[in-house]
Amino acid sequence: MSFRRHRISDELFTLMASGGGGAEAMRQLAAIERSKHLLLLRGVVLGARTAGHPGARDAADAYELLAAVQDKAPAAVEAVLCYPSVGAWLRTTVMELERDPARARPDGLAALAAAAAIRARAPLSVEVSTHDGSLVLPSLGVASVAEDRVTVRSTPEGARVGDVVIMPSGDAPGWRGLRRLTASANGHTLELMVDDLDPHRMAADVAGRLPDEELPWWRAALREAWQILTAHHPATADEIRLAYRVVTPLREPERGGQVSGTASETFGAVGVSAPPDGLTLAAALAHEVQHAKLGALQEVVRLTEPDDRSRFYAPWRDDPRPVAALLQGAYAFLGVSGFWRRQRRHQQIALYADAEFARWRDGTSKAVDTLMDSGLLTPAGRRFVTGMGRVLLSWLGEPVPAPAMANARHRAERHLTRWRLANGEPRV
Incomplete structure (x- = not known):
C-alpha cells in the first residue's frame, strides 16, 4: 500500500481562500485523506504490536489479507479503506492503543478485509470478532450474530456471515444493508450511501435506522437540491459530488428546522436531519462542503x-x-x-x-x-x-x-x- 507526500500549490491555496476550489481541489483533498487513512491503518498494526495487544497477530494477518485483495481488486480495497466511518474507527483505535490498550480492538481490521473481499467478490474466509451481537462490515451493512467470533466467507457467487446471507443492498434475515440515494440533473449524478447503521458513522446526534417509508421523501428532496446546485452552482456541485459518498441521518432539532454536520474524522460523509425541501438541503450541502474542504486542507497546512x-x-x-x-x-x-x-x-x-x-x-x-x-x-x-x-x-x-x-x-x-x-x- 503506497504513500505519497502532499503539497497544496499557492494557486490552489489562493483559490480555496476565496471559498472555491472546484473539482481539482476536491481531488487533491481526497488524496490527502486517503493517505491519512493508510497511515492510520499502518498505525493500528504497529500500535498493536508495540502495545503487546492480544489482537496484534490478528491485526497483522488482516493487513496481509487486505494487501492480497488489493493486488487483484484495488478499487474494492480503496472503497473500504476510504469509507468515512473507517477513518473514524482507525483514528479511535490508534488513540486507544496509545492511551488505553485494553479498550482497543485492533483485530477489527479483519472486518475491513472481509468487506473488501465481498465488494471484490474475491474468495476469502476469515474469522472476525463481533460486538454486542452484531458485526459491522463497513460500506455494506450489519449482520446480527450470537457468537463472539464468526467466520465471514466470500465467494464470486456471494457472501455469508456465519449462516447470515449478505445482500448487496437492502435487508435479509439477520442482515441490514445500506441503501442508496441517487439524483441526476444537468448531466451530473450524485450517489450517496445512507449510513444509518455504523456506530462510527459520525460523532453527532445521529438518528436511528431510517424507515423505508421516509426514503422517497429524502430522494425527492435530494433530486430538487441537486437540480438547484447543478443549474445555478456548478462549481459547488462538483465539490459536493467528489467530496461526499455517504449521508448520515441526524435527529431533528427540538425547535424544528434542519441541522447538518461534517466531521474531519469522517471525511466523505455529511450528516443532515430530514430535509424540509430541496432548497434547504442544497444550502446545507453548500455549507457543509466548505467544512469538508477546510478540514482536509488543515491536514497539511x-x-x-x-x-x-x-x-x-x-x-x-x-x-x-x-x-x-x-x-x-x-x-x-x-x-x-x-x-x-x-x-x-x-x-x-x-x-x-x-x-x-x-x-x-x-x-x-x-x-x-x-x-x-x-x-x-x-x-x-x-x-x-x-x-x-x-x-x-x-x-x-x-x-x-x-x-x-x-x-x-x-x-x-x-x-x-x-x-x-x-x-x-x-x-x-
Missing part, C-alpha cells in the same frame, strides 16, 4: 495557533467559539453567502434569498475581522483569511433591497443581544 482558551463571538452560534472553530464557521458561511448571492438571481421569493445573502455576508465579514485581530492565525492562516476577506469586501459593495437589508440587520442585532445576555460582551 496549519492555519491557527494552539488554543489559548480565548473565545470569540460567532454570528451563527449561541456560544463563544475558539479561534479554530470560528475559522471553520467563517469559511462555511463564506460558502453560504456565495450560495445565496448566486441563488438570489434565480429565487422566486427574492426577499428571502436577498436577506440570507446580506445576513451571512455581513456576519462572515465581521467574523473575518475578528480572526485577523485575534493574534491566533499562523502566517498561512493570515494569508487564507485575507483571501476570504477580499471576497467578502467585494460582496459588501453589492446592493441589497432595503426590506431584505432591514430583515438581515434585525436578525443580526437580535442574535447579538441574546448572545450578550448569555455570555457578556464579545471579544473583538
